[in-house]
Amino acid sequence: MATMREDVDRIVISERTLAERVADMAREIAGGYPDTGEGITIVTILAGSLVFLSDLIRRLPLRMRIGLITVSSYAGKTTLSSGATFESAILPDLCNRHVLIVDDILETGGTLRLVQSQVGAAGPRSVKTAVLLRKTSRAPKDLKVDYVGFDIDDLFVVGYGLDYDGLYRNLPYIAVLKTELYQAGRHV
Numbered sequence: 001m002a003t004m005r006e007d008v009d010r011i012v013i014s015e016r017t018l019a020e021r022v023a024d025m026a027r028e029i030a031g032g033y034p035d036t037g038e039g040i041t042i043v044t045i046l047a048g049s050l051v052f053l054s055d056l057i058r059r060l061p062l063r064m065r066i067g068l069i070t071v072s073s074y075a076g077k078t079t080l081s082s083g084a085t086f087e088s089a090i091l092p093d094l095c096n097r098h099v100l101i102v103d104d105i106l107e108t109g110g111t112l113r114l115v116q117s118q119v120g121a122a123g124p125r126s127v128k129t130a131v132l133l134r135k136t137s138r139a140p141k142d143l144k145v146d147y148v149g150f151d152i153d154d155l156f157v158v159g160y161g162l163d164y165d166g167l168y169r170n171l172p173y174i175a176v177l178k179t180e181l182y183q184a185g186r187h188v
């Protein structure tokens with residue numbers, strides 16, 4: 001049987017390293033909300049954040065509500081961001097709430113800028129942002145991110161929620177695919 005693991009060139013962050021860092025991030029995040037008895041409202045960006053979110057929230061002892069936003073930035077078989085556009089949202093009331101935005105990866109920052117401004121317009125009490133991965137050389141310096149899991153090189157990565165052309169989200173680690181699989185745009 002041909003499996004998707006044959007498409008992986010190399011693992012960039014292992015399952016174990018992900019689990020340890022996500023547990024650390026949960027401790028950092030919980031420590032940042034010492035007096036919020038009413039809890040927080042997470043706004044997460046689908047679909048890439050699915051796996052990170054599900055691991056993170058089970059490590060967070062805070063009361064929380066969860067809202068979902070979809071934003072599209074990569075279309076089909078390209079690894080070049082085409083700019084973020086808002087698609088849809090299922091959100092609880094954010095007015096006067098402590099909002100934590102959770103995303104998978106920060107690259108150009110287009111996605112987070114869009115979501116931060118949308119959340120900000122809803123009148124929250126506070127807004128923080130957590131990302132699992134940040135492409136250090138690409139992320140704009142003026143974009144405020146409060147919690148970062150890993151700083152990585154400018155590679156197109158898949159797994160742990162991240163896709164290429166809709167596939168590979170269910171790989172349990174972060175990996176780079178074999179070069180010949182990337183059909184257009186920049187890759188490794």
Ligand code: IMP
Nearest residue numbers: 048081106107108109110111156157162
């Ligand atoms: P930005 O808007 O350029 O910061 O891009 C962020 C979004 O693009 C992320 O939420 C991902 O959905 C997607 N993205 C950026 N880099 C990668 C990658 O290396 N692999 C898979 N998706 C990526």
Ligand code: MG
Nearest residue numbers: 045046048104
């Ligand atoms: Mg995304």
